[in-house]
Amino acid sequence: MAFHQAVFIALWLAMCGYAYVRGGQPERLIASLFILGALASLAVAEPIGRVFASVEYGILTVDAAMFLLMFALAIASARYWPMAMASLQGAEVIGHVARHAVSGIVPPTYFVLTVMWSFPMLLLLGLATWRHRRRLRRYGCDYAWSWQLPARYRSKGIE
Template identity: 45%
Template sequence: METIEHHTEIFSALFLAATLYAALRGGAPERLALLVFWLGSLTSVALVSPLGKRWAHVEYGLLASDLAMLCAFAALTYHARRHWPLWMTSMQAIEVLCHVPILLAPDVNRPAYMSLQALWAYPMVVLLIIGVRRHRLRLKRTGRDVSWRRSSARS
């Protein structure tokens, strides 16, 4: 349990740093990604199984939350004029795919399932920090940073 608590403390500190940085210094895509992270985190906590039953089977609530986040990041990738959302979407897709082994083979190693679910959150939060930093550099270099792609269709 000590390892899990340590992992939670490290992630919480990183997540708080990313939250503050993206909220205060990020552009619209970075803030939207932050909102997706927060909503995903809150729904994951709300929908995960009770402690005694957690990770004993597919965490369907967590899978639903992960799928919703994947859709949100895919929409962000499509509309944002940034490269990092594509990487974010890819990492979220891998996180969704981490549910598949337990669906196919219920006897799969439970700690591995739990660890894989936690693993991808770290690089995704770091990627958000990098995205904010690159946004700030573009603003410094050119004085502006266009956030969204424009539709070529005429209305």
């Protein structure tokens, strides 16, 4: 196992575990998506040796589904970070599209285009969980969804 893989797995386990134990509903849902996405990607990836040699349509499908789910969560959430998370996931999908559009992209570059976004996504999940805990300590509550916000935050116009 390469060093970057060991670092990623350790970070993945730490951030998903932290989100499950200390996070609110959005953090736990994203952690669940990360776990399901990793398992699904392992199931559909090309065999070792051929991975990222051409467009990984199975992984593209998993990444696109994760993007749509993260986008839906971002729309419903009362927090900013899910939109940033969906944007990073969208950048992963764009990496697949770039490989499809430009056949000259070499496998290591394709790998970096699609995998590098995972590190900041995990750090963002950890930061979001930490901020959730901070808001709970400071205010006693942390609204997860837009429909839970008090009416003054949901006003359609200036009053």
